[in-house]
Every structure is written in C-alpha cells, then in structure tokens.
Amino acid sequence: MNQDYETVIASYYRCEDSGGFFDTFYEVFFEKSPEIRPKFAHTEMKTQKQFLAASMLWALRLTKGCEIAHREVEKIGKSHSRSVHNIHPKLYELWLDALCEAIAIHDSQYTTELEKLWRDAMREGIDLIVSKY
Secondary structure, rough: HHHHHHHHHHHHHHHHHHHHHHHHHHHHHOOOOOOOOHHOOOOHHHHHHHHHHHHHHHHHHHHOOOOHHHHHHHHHHOOOOOOOOOOHHHHHHHHHHHHHHHHHOOOOOOOOOHHHHHHHHHHHHHHHHHHHH
C-alpha cells in the first residue's frame, strides 16, 4: 500500500500544481446530478475548494492508518450526515467519478491504473463518511 499511497499523493500534487483542478472538479461534479448544485447554493466556493483540498489529503492519510485523519474524516461524515447537510450516500459515487474525471484532465501521468489506485485510496474515507449518514 505504501507505493500506491506515494503514487496517489504524487498524482494529487500534479493535479493541484496544474492550476484549476478544484474548479474542474466542481464543474464536473455539478453536472453529475441536479441534486448537487443546490447543496452549494450558500457556499463560498473559494473556501469550499480549500476544504476539498484538505479533506482529500485527510482521506488519503486515512489509508495509512493516521488517527488524526480518522478523526477529521469522521467530522466530515458527521457534518454531511442526515441531520446536518443531508448528503445522501449515493452522491459519493458521483463525487468519486467527478474526482477521477478531473484527475484525468489535470494529471499528465493519468492512466486507468492510476484511476483505480485513486478509487481504492478514497474508498475508506467515503465508507467512513457514509457510515455517519
């Protein structure tokens, strides 16, 4: 898993360094379902993009057994739960699809194998978030 983690982290930084990665992600994500855009109606997107960057790194660190990452991802799950933001579990698969599409655009070293590594790396975080729904 360590080599896979390093590969995904390197991909993350290539995407971030490419410029516009988080903009692309949200453009793609908003098109995945008519339910999504309204969830961000009162959201300051600059702050949201910073939150996304941090939460992605927490989710990646979670795969290495980081307890701080576990607590942070758990907080995300609680804030996205039925009783707070009510982010339905089905939307996380669309989120992951949008993420992978944005990676394909922004990572010059994108391959289908890299996409699989990303999907595997994000699964534990998504599962933890969904468990708090």
